[in-house]
Amino acid sequence: MSNDRIDDDKPHLIELPSPFTLEPGTVRLIEPAEGFADEQLDRLREGTLGRPFMIDYGRTRNLFFTITAVQSAMHLDDPNALVAAYTRKMMAFLLFMPAPRHVLMIGLGGGSLAKFCYRPSNCVPAPRGSS
DSSP: OOTTOOOTTSOEEEEEEOOOSSSOSEEEEEEOTTOOOHHHHHHHHHTOOOSOEEEEETTEEEEESSTTOEEEEEETTBTTSOOSHHHHHHTGGGGTOSSOSOOOOOOOTTSHHHHHHHSTTTSOOOOTTOO
16 A cells, blocks of 8 residues: 555645636635535535635635635735735834834734735844844
8 A cells, every 4th residue: 555645535625717707717725525516616606605715816816705805815926915905004014113023913814914024024123122
């Protein structure tokens, strides 16, 4: 028996063409091993799927909980960039304090702010001993 076998009990990444006129592209979501049934596709279209999914369109990936609102967005070629206007506004304090020692984030959302701050060139900690 080989150790290279695929474990069919693990979830799989499902990719399918977007069923949404206003959000074209490729839908990506994690599904159980048994796959994605027609009933689940109907629930996705209706907004009652009950779990997050992504839609890739061009060079952008958007995270949705329902199709009514984008929860988070990122450029595939620059995943640390802040795509959504509200995330750029939230980081505007860097204009006044470009090297904060600490940044407090409550909640994660799609992780855009955490990725942005983790990148050293974006939120560089102030040298020790400075205020």
